Amino acid sequence: xxKEEKEIKELEERSRDLESSATVSKFSDLPLSQRTLQGLQSxxxxxxxxxxxxxxxxxxxxxxxxxxxxxxxGKTLAFLIPVIEVLWKQRWSSVDGLGALIISxxxxxDLKHEQERIRKTNIVVCTPGRLLQHMDxxxxxxxxxxxxxVLDEADRILDMGFASTLNxxxxxxxxxxxxxxxxxxxxxxVQDLARLSLQDPEYIAVHENS
Ligand code: ADP
Ligand code: MG
Numbered sequence: 001x002x003k004e005e006k007e008i009k010e011l012e013e014r015s016r017d018l019e020s021s022a023t024v025s026k027f028s029d030l031p032l033s034q035r036t037l038q039g040l041q042s043x044x045x046x047x048x049x050x051x052x053x054x055x056x057x058x059x060x061x062x063x064x065x066x067x068x069x070x071x072x073x074g075k076t077l078a079f080l081i082p083v084i085e086v087l088w089k090q091r092w093s094s095v096d097g098l099g100a101l102i103i104s105x106x107x108x109x110d111l112k113h114e115q116e117r118i119r120k121t122n123i124v125v126c127t128p129g130r131l132l133q134h135m136d137x138x139x140x141x142x143x144x145x146x147x148x149x150v151l152d153e154a155d156r157i158l159d160m161g162f163a164s165t166l167n168x169x170x171x172x173x174x175x176x177x178x179x180x181x182x183x184x185x186x187x188x189x190v191q192d193l194a195r196l197s198l199q200d201p202e203y204i205a206v207h208e209n210s
Contacts, residue, residue: 007033008089015060024053031060033088036081049074050206056081059180064201066194067182073206079150079180083123086148086178092122097145103128103169104152105160115141128162131169143173151197154183154190163189170197 014031024030027040027048040046048056051069058065059082069075083100092099102125111133118124119140126134134141149170151157157166179198183190186205194201 011085011089015057015062018057018061022057024048024057030056032081033085035088036084045077048077051075051204052078052081054204054206055079055180055182058202058204059178060085062086062178064179064198065181065204066190066198066201067180067204067206068186069182069184069204069206071184075152075182079152079182082180083148083150087122090147092147094120094122096122098122098124098141098143099145100124100148100150101126101131101143101146101173102150102152103131103157103166104150105156114138128157128165128169132165135169135172146174146177149173149177149179149197151179151181151193154181154193155185155187158187158189158193163193166193167196 011031011033018031022029026046028037030048032040051067051073055065055067055078059079067075067078079102083102087099090099097119098121100123102123104125104127106125106127108127108130111130114130114134115138118134118138124131135143151166179201181190181194181198181201
């Protein structure tokens with residue numbers, strides 16, 4: 001415990017002191033936990049992509065972010081690494097309930113099967129429609145303890161006609177939270193969603209080939 005406590009304290013200090021201009025060339029240059037760095041090493045990923053270099057430090061500081069980068073640029077890890085780090089630093093565990101919600105235009109699975117497990121899950125990845133359904137229909141499912149909201153592929157979610165569903169969801173989430181909004185394109189409706197869901201966000205847009 002004492003060792004972990006010391007690691008968390010050091011990471012928090014390093015995250016606070018991160019300059020936006022700091023040179024990040026490898027994942028190991030970022031203030032990440034040993035376990036996350038080991039996980040990255042085992043996948044063979046060493047060099048963060050541009051959106052990861054720009055986005056991860058901002059999210060580790062606790063700021064809201066609006067990030068735009070094209071498909072294939074590595075946006076998943078740009079939000080997933082900070083989500084895991086934020087919860088780990090708070091020592092989030094199975095008894096703490098829903099800590100992070102990732103809204104994404106993924107495929108929907110079987111509702112019943114989910115209802116049995118969702119109350120005990122710390123990180124949920126979900127479509128807007130299914131999430132609203134759980135909020136309305138699943139006894140014991142609550143978002144009251146939520147720390148981090150991720151809106152992934154926001155432009156696609158909005159193109160699918162989920163703007164009002166998203167608004168209803170966001171109204172039901174705690175205001176004290178960190179939000180990461182990622183999108184491949186910056187449309188008017190993404191900007192509207194940003195106004196509704198983000199507080200003093202940092203904006204990053206990456207145009208590159210990686
Ligand atoms: P996006 O969400 O921006 O479309 P993804 O997060 O799906 O992009 O990533 C695209 C691909 O790049 C995936 O196959 C992913 O595993 C890979 N990838 C992501 N980050 C890295 C990295 N730092 N190094 C190598 N490959 C990566
Ligand atoms: Mg993606």
